[in-house]
Amino acid sequence: MFETDDHKSLRETVRSFAEGEIAPRVAWMESAQTVDVQSSALIARQGWLGVTIPSEYGGMGAGHLAKTIVIEELARVSGAMGAMVQASQLGAAKIIHYGTEEQKRLWLPRIASGDWLPTIAVTEEESGGNVLDMRASARRDGDYWVLNGRKKYVGNSHLGGPHGVVVRTGAEAAGSRSLSAFLVEDNRVGFQVVPHQPSLGLHGFSFGDLVMDDVRIPADNMIGSEGDGLAVAYSSSILYGRPNLTAVALGIHQALLEETVRFAKERRRRDEPLAKLPTIEQRIGQINERLMTARTLAYQAAHMLDHGQACDDELISAKYRGVESLMESVLATMKIHAAAGLRRDRCIERLVRDAFHIDAPAGTGDIQLRRLGESALGQGKGQWSCRLVHVTALPPSSVPSEAAQEPAA
Missing domain, CATH: 2.40.110.10 (Butyryl-CoA Dehydrogenase, subunit A, domain 2)
Structure with a gap:
């Protein structure tokens, strides 16, 4: 509904890279438990840290939905590397929206090229x-x-x-x-x-x-x-932190679903795949539904940012629902895997641990609900998306119209 052909091509590129270059290093990351500088630098050199940086500063200028797809696809293979890119995007945001022209020309090209990870x-x-x-x-x-x-x-x-x-x-x-x-x-x-x-x-x-x-x-x-610090912090968190973490949650959620489906098909009980059990099938269906709903909310919010529309509440809602539904699916996944989910020879154990990192940054679920409550009560503090989104909004010619997205009759 929201993806263009360019988005689909970007997804294929990032997925191929993640599976070919990052997946082989995941076992090392888990055993070493240290910062993977090599993988971080390799990803940075692809130019994806500059996905929302305007082209005049060396970036891709591809927008927030493209950013969501990049982070999601990396997090599907490695939550750590999805988190690395989301943090870099967050670091670039303050310069994009508040930097002087001199600061933008000094710092943004180096971030876009992968020389610096802010x-x-x-x-x-x-x-x-x-x-x-x-x-x-x-x-x-x-x-x-x-x-x-x-x-x-x-x-x-x-x-x-x-x-x-x-x-x-x-x-x-x-x-x-x-x-x-x-x-x-x-x-x-x-x-x-x-x-x-x-x-x-x-x-x-x-x-x-x-x-x-x-x-x-x-x-x-x-x-x-001087005195703009709160605005820098809040705008970066709302316009980048929340959607970025939503994207990491989507990648982990997708990996959870894929691994659970694989397990349920391969594991047999009384000569039948585990997936044949109605309770297992239903739980997998629930995981899939949660993921689809979370992705729709996330893509809608990013799409609105790319259109230059006010969408603070949509960004908050997407982060809250994305994390909450991920944690519900974590529990369902562990019930399906049972004792097998506790073993470190399966990636499900890693995915479960990674999922617990997504709630607190950019505001816990309780904070998100408080902000949504303030909005409903007319006590919100204004729309950051209205104030700043014009900087990264895509030109009208590059954003498909609603009619163009509808299938032919």
């Missing part, structure tokens, strides 16, 4: 969904800013940056204008990446902490104006 660093130990609770700070010193503090759970933290860091530059009483955003290179004096610690799942993905101890950066490294 991050966005907002979360702290005591500030998750409420960004205004952060304590990391910056003070002005002539032509420089001096940054101090610690950021947690930073995707791509060990891949070099540049790191997009949001810190406090004003008094708490200033509210939303008390935060600002900066680009911080990883070779700055006083900047440290905490050694990698393996997590529950997404082995191969870099997901760590950044420490800043009197890190001096030029004033030109500020993204947006």
